[in-house]
Amino acid sequence: MAKLTSSSAYLIAPDPNNSGLTRGLQGHDQNGDLQDISVVEERPLTIFLNRQEIVTAMTIGDHPEYLALGFLRNQGMLTDTDEVTAVTFDEELDTVVVRTAVETSHEEKLQKKTRTSGCAVGTVFGDMMDGLEGVTLPSAEVRTSWLYALAHEINRTPSLYLEAGAIHGTVLCQQNRPLVYMEDVGRHNAVDKIAGWMLSQSVSAEDKILYTTGRLTSEMVIKTAMMGIPVLVSRSGFTAWGVEIAREIGLTLIGRMRGQRFMCLSGEERLIRDFDPSAVQSEDKKHRRKSADR
Amino acid sequence: MAKLTSSSAYLIAPDPNNSGLTRGLQGHDQNGDLQDISVVEERPLTIFLNRQEIVTAMTIGDHPEYLALGFLRNQGMLTDTDEVTAVTFDEELDTVVVRTAVETSHEEKLQKKTRTSGCAVGTVFGDMMDGLEGVTLPSAEVRTSWLYALAHEINRTPSLYLEAGAIHGTVLCQQNRPLVYMEDVGRHNAVDKIAGWMLSQSVSAEDKILYTTGRLTSEMVIKTAMMGIPVLVSRSGFTAWGVEIAREIGLTLIGRMRGQRFMCLSGEERLIRDFDPSAVQSEDKKHRRKSADR
Numbered sequence: 323m324a325k326l327t328s329s330s331a332y333l334i335a336p337d338p339n340n341s342g343l344t345r346g347l348q349g350h351d352q353n354g355d356l357q358d359i360s361v362v363e364e365r366p367l368t369i370f371l372n373r374q375e376i377v378t379a380m381t382i383g384d385h386p387e388y389l390a391l392g393f394l395r396n397q398g399m400l401t402d403t404d405e406v407t408a409v410t411f412d413e414e415l416d417t418v419v420v421r422t423a424v425e426t427s428h429e430e431k432l433q434k435k436t437r438t439s440g441c442a443v444g445t446v447f448g449d450m451m452d453g454l455e456g457v458t459l460p461s462a463e464v465r466t467s468w469l470y471a472l473a474h475e476i477n478r479t480p481s482l483y484l485e486a487g488a489i490h491g492t493v494l495c496q497q498n499r500p501l502v503y504m505e506d507v508g509r510h511n512a513v514d515k516i517a518g519w520m521l522s523q524s525v526s527a528e529d530k531i532l533y534t535t536g537r538l539t540s541e542m543v544i545k546t547a548m549m550g551i552p553v554l555v556s557r558s559g560f561t562a563w564g565v566e567i568a569r570e571i572g573l574t575l576i577g578r579m580r581g582q583r584f585m586c587l588s589g590e591e592r593l594i595r596d597f598d599p600s601a602v603q604s605e606d607k608k609h610r611r612k613s614a615d616r
Numbered sequence: 617m618a619k620l621t622s623s624s625a626y627l628i629a630p631d632p633n634n635s636g637l638t639r640g641l642q643g644h645d646q647n648g649d650l651q652d653i654s655v656v657e658e659r660p661l662t663i664f665l666n667r668q669e670i671v672t673a674m675t676i677g678d679h680p681e682y683l684a685l686g687f688l689r690n691q692g693m694l695t696d697t698d699e700v701t702a703v704t705f706d707e708e709l710d711t712v713v714v715r716t717a718v719e720t721s722h723e724e725k726l727q728k729k730t731r732t733s734g735c736a737v738g739t740v741f742g743d744m745m746d747g748l749e750g751v752t753l754p755s756a757e758v759r760t761s762w763l764y765a766l767a768h769e770i771n772r773t774p775s776l777y778l779e780a781g782a783i784h785g786t787v788l789c790q791q792n793r794p795l796v797y798m799e800d801v802g803r804h805n806a807v808d809k810i811a812g813w814m815l816s817q818s819v820s821a822e823d824k825i826l827y828t829t830g831r832l833t834s835e836m837v838i839k840t841a842m843m844g845i846p847v848l849v850s851r852s853g854f855t856a857w858g859v860e861i862a863r864e865i866g867l868t869l870i871g872r873m874r875g876q877r878f879m880c881l882s883g884e885e886r887l888i889r890d891f892d893p894s895a896v897q898s899e900d901k902k903h904r905r906k907s908a909d910r
Contacts, residue, residue, distance in 0.1 A: 345856040349881035352760070352893040359872075359879055364834055364855035380834060380857075466646065507833060507855055539801060540658055540674060561658035561801055562639040563674075578653075585653055587643035599646040 334502040334519065336481040336491070343382050343482060362482055362489055364507050370419040371399055374428060382482070382489070382506050385515045386411045389506075390418035392518030396545050398453045399428050400521070409522075454544060459552040459572050460528035467597040469555060471498040472533055473579060474603065481505055492516060492534040494551075500533070509536035510545070517549050527551045538577050540564045547571050553592065555579055560587060628796040628813065630775040630785070637676050637776060656776055656783055658801050664713040665693055668722060676776070676783070676800050679809045680705045683800075684712035686812030690839050692747045693722050694815070703816075748838060753846040753866050754822035761891040763849060765792040766827055767873060768897065775799055786810060786828040788845075794827070803830035804839070811843050821845045832871050834858045841865050847886065849873055854881060 337343070344360045351357045368378045369390045376399065381389055387409045394400040405423040412418075472495050482489045482505050490509035494502040494516045504515040513534070520527065527550030534556045536542060540563040546554040547567075553574040560577045565587045568575040574589025582602035586593055631637065638654045645651045662672045663684045670693070675683055681703045688694040699717040706712075766789050776783045776799050784803035788796040788810045798809040807828070814821065821844030828850045830836060834857040840848045841861075847868040854871045859881045862869040868883025876893035 347854075347856070347859060347881060349879045350884050350887075351880075352876055352878050352889070354889055357879065359854075359881070361854040361856050361859060361881075364857040507831065537801065560641075560653075560655040562641070562655050563658040565641060565655060582646055584646050585643045585651065586645075587641060587653070587655075590644050593644075595646070595648055 332479070332500055332503055334504070335479060336503055336505050337384070338480050338482050340384065343384055362507060366416050368415075368417045369393060370417060371428065372419075372421055372425045376428070379511060380507065381511050384506075385504065385518070386418045388504075388515040388518030388522065389511055390420050390518065391521050392514035392516065393511075394420055395517050395521055396514055396548060398548075406521075453548055454567070454571055457547050457550070457571055459547060459550070462528060462552045462574075462592055463594055464531060464553045464574060464592050465497075465594045465596045466599075468495075468498040468531070469576070469579065469584070470582075470597060470602050472500055472531070472555075473557075475500055476503070476533060479503060490534075490536050492532065492536070494520070495531040495533055496529060497531075501530075509534060510541065513542070513545050513549075517545070520549065531555060534558075537561065538564045538568075538575060540567055543567045543573060543575065547573050552589070555584075560585075626773070626794055626797055628798070629773060630797055630799050631678070632774050632776050634678065637678055656801060660710050662709075662711045663687060664711060665722065666713075666715055666719045670722070673805060674801065675805050678800075679798065679812070680712045682798075682809040682812030682816065683805055684714050684812065685815050686808035686810065687805075688714055689811050689815055690808055690842060692842075700815075747842055748861070748865055751841050751844070751865055753841060753844070756822060756846045756868075756886055757888055758825060758847045758868060758886050759791075759888045759890045760893075762789075762792040762825070763870070763873065763878070764876075764891055764896050766794055766825070766849075767851075769794055770797070770827060773797060784828075784830050786826065786830070788814070789825040789827055790823060791825075795824075803828060804835065807836070807839050807843075811839070814843065825849060828852075831855065832858045832862075832869060834861055837861045837867060837869065841867050846883070849878075854879075 344362055347359055347361055348356055349359055363382055364380050365383045366378050367381050367386050367389065369376045371394055379389060391409060406420060407423050408421040410419045476493055481491060489505045489507060490512050491503060491505045492509060492512040493500045502516055502519055504512040506512045530551045531553040532546050532551045534542065535558065536556060537558045538554065538556050538560045540561060543554060543564045544567060555576045557579050558577060565575060568588035572589060574592045576584050576586045578585050581604055582599035638656055641653055641655055642650055643653055657676055658674050659677045660672045661675050661680050661683065663670045665688055673683060685703060700714060701717050702715040704713045770787055775785060783799045783801060784806050785797060785799045786803060786806040787794045796810055796813055798806040800806045824845045825847040826840050826845045828836065829852065830850060831852045832848065832850050832854045834855060837848060837858045838861060849870045851873050852871060859869060862882035866883060868886045870878050870880045872879050875898055876896035880887055
């Protein structure tokens with residue numbers, strides 16, 4: 323039987339001690355007593371593609387370049403054929419400019435806006451669905467021993483969540499190893515930062531697993547598929563459309579994963595149950611990440 | 617000492633038995649056994665203002681007219697002086713058209729997009745901040761006995777969350793009474809539905825409290841203030857900018873409210889602690905809504 327071990331050597335891990343990401347404030351508690359409280363920062367970041375202003379994202383501000391790259395990539399405004407020549411972050415102006423060798427206009431895309439499940443801006447939903455048409459996800463295999471190891475490791479990783487609350491986390495994983503753990507006040511930022519990292523480091527997607535604390539909405543499923551990742555896992559719940567899309571494009575979708583339990587609603591064929599669920603350690607309440615069924 | 621009673625006569629309450637809002641699916645659990653699971657629906661709704669297509673929102677689909685009205689109102693595209701002449705939902709086309717007596721163009725607003733804390737589309741952040749300039753919130757008072765009663769009542773209200781997970785809830789309250797409880801896959805939809813209801817029923821805001829399960833981000837604070845509601849409460853955490861804006865506009869902001877505990881980070885002057893916190897009943901785990909610190 324496979325062991326539940328994982329390498330805890332993240333390539334990028336949350337940095338809860340980064341004082342730039344949180345702010346110490348004071349407030350009054352239920353007794354009227356003055357208390358210190360650490361809250362997460364949230365600042366605007368305006369993303370330009372060449373000379374065109376695309377969007378302003380509210381972010382914790384830790385990886386502006388990855389956020390810009392990943393956002394543009396996941397919107398379909400940066401494709402595999404676009405050559406990125408520069409990514410320039412200006413801290414004073416709170417802007418990032420992504421430059422490509424050839425400029426293309428995205429006026430049309432910018433006309434339409436879609437609010438998906440209440441999140442993400444500038445997503446042209448029709449375009450996103452179109453963007454899925456060329457997508458074929460690799461067969462890959464995913465072992466439950468890896469998933470249990472990942473969940474265990476990720477849940478105990480110090481993060482801004484544990485420090486200051488109010489934050490979403492998404493982790494790019496490979497087999498039983500969490501690689502890149504991004505957080506942000508909005509889960510789509512976290513996913514986009516991962517996409518930006520993968521793009522800038524030329525990292526392949528077909529052998530990866532995406533683990534998120536957020537709901538498995540249609541947008542999360544679409545982004546994962548567009549990133550070329552065949553497996554998406556969450557502690558949280560599903561939406562019907564998210565499941566529908568996952569089944570249509572052949573993505574392996576696993577949700578409500580807590581302790582030994584989970585539900586696989588799509589892509590069952592990739593799943594190898596190589597570990598006895600009853601042997602999975604219960605979650606340590608102290609480190610347990612609460613579900614994002616919100 | 618005040619009693620913790622509340623009237624449980626919601627004007628609008630969640631309807632978890634509305635079969636149109638959830639879908640029964642099947643999947644495989646950790647043991648490979650086929651299981652039934654109820655998941656929340658998510659469908660697109662395209663909102664038109666007169667002849668102009670504004671946005672497509674992904675929503676559970678229960679109150680399309682309120683969502684459209686509230687969204688447009690909270691974006692500043694519908695003002696107090698606009699006379700709404702019709703709100704027409706077309707179920708086949710998944711569209712809502714809001715018509716006004718006088719048509720105004722929103723081309724400029726539609727050019728810019730802001731992703732706030734990962735949520736909301738079409739929010740012109742600069743405009744939202746400008747929109748706050750005229751806002752004065754009423755002095756009002758808020759008693760902790762009301763807040764404890766509200767939390768207790770709301771936590772035990774049957775909702776889609778308890779049925780199917782993956783959902784945000786926001787409740788418009790008056791003193792110790794929850795009035796209108798809206799849910800959706802995105803919390804901004806829930807808030808917009810409340811705004812739409814208030815607009816269509818001509819309901820005043822100054823004596824209301826907004827209770828949400830979601831994070832107290834800058835956008836949540838801004839929307840609440842633009843709706844004219846002076847008190848915003850959540851189980852979840854804060855962001856620094858959200859607190860900053862709340863303090864600037866004089867909104868009473870209470871977060872991390874669980875059981876007897878809470879933190880007030882802004883607008884302390886409205887708060888009257890009229891109930892001994894130690895007398896607050898612990899949360900019943902069965903009904904406890906998990907925090908939305910995600």
